Amino acid sequence: MASVQPSAAALAPQRPSTAATLPSPSISPRVFPFPRTRARRLEVAARAMPWPHVLTVAGSDSGAGAGIQADIKACAALGAYCSSVITAVTAQNTIGVQALHAVPEDFVGEQLRSVLSDMSVDVVKTGMLPSAGIVKVLCESLRKFPVKALVVDPVMVSTSGDTLSGPSTLAIYRDELFPMADIVTPNVKEASKLLGDVSLQTISDMRDAAESIHKLGPNVNLVTEPYLKISSFDSTVNCKKFIELRGLRIKTRNTHGTGCTLASCVAAELAKGATMLHAVQVAKKFVESALYHSKDLVIGNGPQGPFDHLFSLKSPLYKMGSLHKFNPNDLFLYAVTDSGMNKKWGRSIKDAVKAAIEGEKDTETREFLEAAKACVEICRSGGVPLLINDRIDVALACNADGVHVGQTDMPAWEVRELLGPGKIIGVSCKTPAQAEQAWKDGADYIGCGGVFPTTTKANNPTLGFEGLRTVCSTSKLPVVAIGGINAGNAGSVMELGLPNLKGVAVVSALFDRECVTTETRSLRSILMNACSKS
Ligand SMILES: Nc1ncnc2c1ncn2[C@@H]1O[C@H](COP(=O)(O)OP(=O)(O)O)[C@@H](O)[C@H]1O
Ligand SMILES: Cc1ncc(COP(=O)(O)O)c(N)n1
Ligand SMILES: [Mg+2]
Numbered sequence: 001m002a003s004v005q006p007s008a009a010a011l012a013p014q015r016p017s018t019a020a021t022l023p024s025p026s027i028s029p030r031v032f033p034f035p036r037t038r039a040r041r042l043e044v045a046a047r048a049m050p051w052p053h054v055l056t057v058a059g060s061d062s063g064a065g066a067g068i069q070a071d072i073k074a075c076a077a078l079g080a081y082c083s084s085v086i087t088a089v090t091a092q093n094t095i096g097v098q099a100l101h102a103v104p105e106d107f108v109g110e111q112l113r114s115v116l117s118d119m120s121v122d123v124v125k126t127g128m129l130p131s132a133g134i135v136k137v138l139c140e141s142l143r144k145f146p147v148k149a150l151v152v153d154p155v156m157v158s159t160s161g162d163t164l165s166g167p168s169t170l171a172i173y174r175d176e177l178f179p180m181a182d183i184v185t186p187n188v189k190e191a192s193k194l195l196g197d198v199s200l201q202t203i204s205d206m207r208d209a210a211e212s213i214h215k216l217g218p219n220v221n222l223v224t225e226p227y228l229k230i231s232s233f234d235s236t237v238n239c240k241k242f243i244e245l246r247g248l249r250i251k252t253r254n255t256h257g258t259g260c261t262l263a264s265c266v267a268a269e270l271a272k273g274a275t276m277l278h279a280v281q282v283a284k285k286f287v288e289s290a291l292y293h294s295k296d297l298v299i300g301n302g303p304q305g306p307f308d309h310l311f312s313l314k315s316p317l318y319k320m321g322s323l324h325k326f327n328p329n330d331l332f333l334y335a336v337t338d339s340g341m342n343k344k345w346g347r348s349i350k351d352a353v354k355a356a357i358e359g360e361k362d363t364e365t366r367e368f369l370e371a372a373k374a375c376v377e378i379c380r381s382g383g384v385p386l387l388i389n390d391r392i393d394v395a396l397a398c399n400a401d402g403v404h405v406g407q408t409d410m411p412a413w414e415v416r417e418l419l420g421p422g423k424i425i426g427v428s429c430k431t432p433a434q435a436e437q438a439w440k441d442g443a444d445y446i447g448c449g450g451v452f453p454t455t456t457k458a459n460n461p462t463l464g465f466e467g468l469r470t471v472c473s474t475s476k477l478p479v480v481a482i483g484g485i486n487a488g489n490a491g492s493v494m495e496l497g498l499p500n501l502k503g504v505a506v507v508s509a510l511f512d513r514e515c516v517t518t519e520t521r522s523l524r525s526i527l528m529n530a531c532s533k534s
Contacts, residue, residue: 052080052271055115055147056264057108057138058127058155059088059100059164065306066092066158066257067127071264073309078286080268083119085111088130088164094256094300096160105133109141116145125151125267126177127260128164135172142180149270152181153263156190159256159304170194178216183276185222185263186213222262222280245280245440248288248421252295254305261309262287277476281439289421326402326424326444328478330385332503333524334447336482341511350374353386355516365394372398385424392418402426404447407434412441428482430463432474439476446475447505450483451493455508465496472498480505487523494530503527 054075061067068084075082087108091099115121124147129135142150154173156165174194178184188200191209194216200209210222265283266276274282294307335356342352349371372388376398379386385401388394392415395403402424403415412427419425427438429446438446448471450460460483463471472479479500481493486509493504506523513519 052123052268052273053083053119053121054080054123054125054264054267054271055083055085055119055121056125056127056267057085057087057112057129058125058260059090059130060086061090061092061257063093063256063300063306065094065304066260070257070260070306070309071125071127074261074264074286075268077290077309077312078265078268078272078282080271082264082268083115083121085115087134088128090128090164092158094302094305096302097158097162097164100130100164102130102134105131105137108134109137112138112141112145116141116147121145121147122271123147123149123151123267125153125263127153127263128155129169129173129177130165132168132172135169135177139172139176139180149182149267150180151263151267151270152177152184153259154184154186154190154194155259156193159258160302167193174216178213182270183222183266183280184213185259185266187259222266245284247284247442248292248416250288250291250295252291252305252307253303254291254294254297254307256304256306258287258291258307261290281476285421285442292421326385328445328502331445331478331480331505333520333527334480334482334503334505335510335520336389336505336507337511338507341508344512345514347516350378352511352516354378356510356520369394369397372400376400387424387426395419395423402444404428412438412443416442426480429471429475430461430467432471435471435475435477435479443477445478445480445502446471447482448472448475448479449481449485449505451481452484452489454484465493468493468501469496469498472500475500478502482506485509487519487526490523491526491530494527495533 054071056068056071056075058071059067061069064070067090068086072082072084085108086103088100088102090097090101124142126138129138152173154165156163156169158164170193186194188206188209191206191213192198192200195209195212198205198209200206262283265286266279269279269282270276290307290309290311293311297305297308299305335353337349337352337356339349342349347355353375368391372386372394376386379401387402387404388398388400389404390406390409392403392410394400396419400423403419404426405412405415406428407430412425415425424445425443426445426447427434427441427443429435429438429448435446435448448463448468450462451464451468453462454460462483468479468481477500479498480503481501482505485493485504485506490504490506490509494501504527509523510516510519
């Protein structure tokens with residue numbers, strides 16, 4: 001990754017992928033013997049590439065904005081396989097639910113048996129469960145075929161206000177399904193129903209509701225409420241505290257299926273091995289980004305349109321590569337250019353960035369913008385994300401991949417409001433509390449330092465390894481270490497093997513040198529060496 005100070009950045013030879021290349025199964029699909037022997041199946045399983053698998057147990061939405069259809073699209077978008085057990089068929093469009101037909105309980109049981117007995121399901125996600133009998137059949141199947149995680153979206157009323165699961169299911173949800181769940185995701189209306197029609201008007205009401213539902217048994221409870229601009233999130237398991245996730249409120253009519261999508265994304269991330277907090281954060285960002293990219297799409301004449309789960313395939317911005325999907329591994333070698341240093345060595349920011357990819361704070365705005373635009377071009381062709389330090393205006397004007405802000409700059413959540421969901425935001429943090437705030441505000445990574453004393457930044461207290469360790473071990477975001485890091489000490493930082501530490505950011509070690517390209521190559525090999533040791 002590269003960061004340009006009103007001064008630009010270039011960067012990042014990336015960490016080599018550690019994923020081993022597995023041989024593909026050597027059997028031809030046409031001559032697959034049937035019935036297969038157990039040994040043969042095990043042999044195939046051992047050679048096969050794992051594919052994270054979510055089973056959704058939910059209703060069909062004929063309009064395809066919510067239900068089973070939303071779940072399959074959401075999982076596909078996040079790279080998980082999604083099998084489907086259909087509990088009900090609805091006649092539904094953008095106006096509302098016109099009719100509903102519940103699938104007989106026995107047949108839901110048959111579908112569950114077919115999938116769970118044969119396919120390796122990692123996570124089960126539930127949506128519309130129209131009767132108490134169907135919830136019972138599901139609980140029995142889950143006891144017989146346990147899975148790694150259970151995500152329960154207690155779908156009761158559609159956004160259009162139509163009832164999808166009546167009051168007869170409330171007791172069994174509370175008594176049987178919730179205690180088995182790893183996370184439940186009621187919206188405020190559903191939370192209110194589950195708690196006996198309590199009034200939920202304020203954030204404080206939502207906190208109380210989250211706590212009460214948590215006591216019903218699920219490990220984690222996420223109460224969603226887009227209109228208060230937040231979703232509240234309760235986790236007494238991980239950190240024994242209540243966490244509020246702040247998100248953008250996208251102005252659009254296309255919000256049909258947001259709840260189904262959120263829960264499916266959580267399930268997909270859990271199936272991929274993510275922690276619960278990470279899964280929830282990814283899910284929230286996914287919904288936000290999908291709504292943002294679909295806000296002006298028109299399908300149907302009703303008040304609640306569907307949105308495009310596969311927006312990343314067709315967004316022209318993504319195609320042009322101007323929305324750089326954040327990859328924490330890009331933090332491996334994070335080059336921060338400095339205008340003073342570049343002047344000293346008689347090169348432009350553009351040349352410095354170019355040199356860094358091959359192997360500024362005093363600049364005037366117009367000059368800086370021109371340099372930033374040139375750097376965007378260079379970085380894009382080198383496949384390196386370019387962030388602008390502090391200057392949100394410049395980042396917007398040059399369509400950079402994101403912005404890095406300090407503690408006294410604009411708060412990250414306001415930067416997010418301005419940049420939208422697709423851009424990368426980094427925040428400088430010295431303490432666990434600052435790192436926690438950056439996560440809540442929707443940042444993508446934090447920069448932590450100064451690890452060593454540095455002259456690049458005035459009045460910058462040194463945290464040392466211990467300070468870095470404290471922040472890394474509690475951070476929910478990937479961390480890049482910064483401050484006085486150079487070829488002589490970069491290895492020792494990576495060898496610490498700290499959790500969440502993804503790389504080092506360097507300024508003088510690259511740009512206060514005669515040949516930026518040579519320094520970049522040498523630092524890269526030092527970092528790779530250190531990583532292979534830690
Ligand atoms: N207009 C919106 N802008 C941003 N996020 C939204 C918007 N509408 C819903 N969401 C998000 O979608 C997720 C699902 O919420 P919600 O709409 O309450 O679920 P449901 O579909 O079950 O009613 C939540 O994280 C919520 O914050
Ligand atoms: C089959 C089915 N499942 C779930 C929902 C809830 O989705 P939303 O709350 O967005 O209406 C729905 N409308 N239809
Ligand atoms: Mg919902």
